[in-house]
Amino acid sequence: MLSQPLELDVEFSGSEADRDLAAKLLGxxxxxxRFMSANSPIRxxxxxxxxxxxxxxxxxxxTRLRAAIAANEPVFAIEEIDGQAVVVTTRRGIRAVDVDGGGRHDFAQRLTTPQPKPERPPVPVRERPRIDERWSTLQVTLDDLEEEAGEAEPLGEAEVPAMELAVEPIAVAEAPAEPIGEEAPAPPLARTITIPVVSPTDVTGIDDLELATAIRQRLAADLRVANFGEQWLMEDxxxxxxxxxxxxxxxxxxEQEQPLADDVLxxxxxxxxxxxxxxxxxxxxxxxRLSRExxxxxxxxxxxRFWSTSGLPPIGTIRRKxxxxxTDYRFLLDEMPENPAYRTVASVDHVLTFFEYIHGLLPYDAEMQQLLPAPLQPNQRGAVLTFECPQSYTTYLVELRYPTPNRGxxxxGLDDFYTENLVPGAIVxxxxxxxxxxxxxxxxxxxGQNGRLLELDERRAxxxxxxxxxxxxxxxASMLLTEDRVxxxxxxxxxxxxxxxxPEAVVAATFERVGQHRGGNYSATFDTLLAGVNVERPMSGTLLRSTLENDDTGAFSLDxxxxxxxTYVPGNTP
Known part of the structure; x- marks a missing residue:
């Protein structure tokens, strides 16, 4: 924005000396x-x-200034402020004029002063419909009927004798007219609630668990109630x-490529x-909501509460599906109790086998079932757990796969934990x-200990x-696979x-690999066989002993x- 200086020529009065002094005073x-508005007073x-x-x-x-100011009253003025003379003028060269805006743009006053409340017009009196007063007496009604009958045409030439009706007027007391005004408000109707008569059920003799189960089943069948786990809320x-x-x-x-908990989401x-x-x-x-998607x-x-979706990478080993x-752990189904007791033990000790070590897993046997939680939802296939190792300050995300009718x-998800800290045969x-x-x-x-231990070389074949x-x-020691033992x-x-x-074929192959050859037969201790068969596939001590003792072919026998x-006799492989 460009601003131009205000240049106004002013004609001064008086003598030449007064005009010259007045011009210098104005300048x-x-x-x-110079930074004031054109009409602002300059003092x-x-x-x-x-x-x-x-x-x-x-x-x-x-003295000369007073004379020059007096000679040029349209330009200058002298005011008395606090007992001192003050010269006043403006940039336009005229006397300053006080302008009072009257507070027309005073927002504080205009916004804080509310407008008067509008007066409500009086409510008009509603007129009540009145019945015609002529209907208040029976005599008037009958007179009107006689007039209508007299105006009617005769039915025939024969004259009908007139009948005189002697009607005794009935005095009807007129009710005093009520003053017309506002009707009294009708009293509100009392709200009545009908409660069906239900006799209370005595539940003192019912077990708390059975009562809780009955309540849970009843609420679960109600579509108005939302349920997840042990939390309940009205669906709306x-x-x-x-x-x-x-x-x-x-x-x-x-994007995160792993299951996430509900609080994170x-x-x-x-x-x-x-x-x-x-x-x-x-x-x-x-x-x-996600449980219904x-x-x-x-x-x-x-x-x-972890949630997963399709397309996430699997947790754990990729060596086997x-x-x-x-299918490998199907034998655990026969070793599970009929009534599992979830989370009833504080800890479980386990000896790591070679098969578990290379696949980074643990069996979900009867002991693990007593330690780990039960499925929270019906038909839940697995649960993501966190395993914390305080010795290495590391937390691992693992997946528990629950057994199904045909799979163990x-x-x-423990691959890294095993390879960084343990060997086959370690106790966890x-x-x-x-x-x-x-x-x-x-x-x-x-x-630290040293030894030549068994490994799976995957570089070529x-x-x-x-x-x-x-x-x-x-x-x-019985599960440590050293070169001296196997x-x-x-x-x-x-x-x-x-x-x-x-399992029978794996046991036979293990006899030939780790057993001692004696006269065409092979013999091995039970501990050596247990460590050897778990190289190829998982097998518990119960399954191995059942395989050795319940053999009908005679291939396996107790020495x-x-x-x-x-001992194992080749040629009679089951």
Missing amino acids: LMRARG LNLASVAEYFEGTGVTGAE RVPRFSRGDLRRLREYLQ AQDVLGVRAGSAEFELTRFAIDY KEFEFVGTANQ TNELG GFIL SISRTENDGHYRVEYLAES QRYVFRPTTFACGIE GGLNGEKPLDEKVRRR PEGQDVY
Whole structure:
């Protein structure tokens, strides 16, 4: 924005000396108020102005200034402020005029002063319909009827004799007219609630668990009640998710490439802050709504609710498919109790086998079932758990696969923990915490040991080899696969899939690999056989002993001369 200086010519009056002094005074005052508006008053103390002009060589400056100001009243004025004379003018060269706006734009007064409340017009009196007063007496009514009868035409030529009716008038007392005015409000009707008569049921003699089961079944069958786990809420109070919300939840799971808990989804995807009033309601809404969507799968526990979706990478080993592992552990179904007691033990100790070591898994046997939680949802296939190792300050995400009618259960995802800290034959301890989805896994830390242990070489064709290994963990000597004990496995290839499916064939092959050859037969202790068969496939001590003792072909037999030693006769392989 460009601004131009205000240049106005002013004609001064008086003598030549007065005009010259007035011009200099106006120039001085314009310089003082050069940033002021054109009509704003510019004030200078007369004594200060006189002192200034005396400094420039003007003698008797104050007297001459007063004379010049008096000669030019349209331009200058003198005001008395606090007992001092003050010269006043404007940049336009005219006397200042005080302008009072009257506060027309005073927002404080205009906005804080409310307008008067409009007066409500009086409510008009509603007129009540009145009955015609002529209907108040019976005589008037009858007179009207006689008049109508007289006006009617005769029915025929014969005259009908007139009948005189003597009607005695009935005096009807007129009710006093009520004053016309507002009707009195009708009293509100009392609200009545009819409660069916129901006799209370005595439940003092019923077991608490049975009563809780009955209540749970009744609520689960009610469509008005939303349920997830042991949480219940009226269905209409559960927040609903749009298709866009479900898409963002699915894409976030796929982006993270692992199952996530409901509290993480509530914060990262839905933007609900932890600790807010609606946080727990949002978590329940996630669990309840996603459980009704086919593209999401619940893989959590009661305290740690993980959710998964299609397209996520599997947790754990990729050497064998989960269906194949479930078939390998099918024998555990026969060793499970009919009534499982979930989370009834505090910890479980387990000796690691070679098969479990290379696949990074644990069997879901009867002991593990007593430690780990039960499925939270019907038809739940698995649960994602967290295993914390305090010795290495590491937490691992593992997956528990629950058994099915034709497949056994197992735990996947411990590959890194095994390869970094343990060897086949190591003793591990798994203990539970207050959170049914979080567990502590530990091993016995000992001084370093050296030995040539069995490994699976996968660089070219898969073969079993022995390599020098240093380990610093507690072991079970009977399960440690050293070259001195099972040297026959050196250079052997893994068994064919058709052979390893049959426990009898695996036991026979193990006799030939690790047993002692005596007169065409092979003999081996039970501990050596148990460690050897678990190289190819999982097999419990119960299954191995049942295979050895319940053989109808005579291929396996107990050696009476040895202590827990079995023999195998080749050619009679079951």
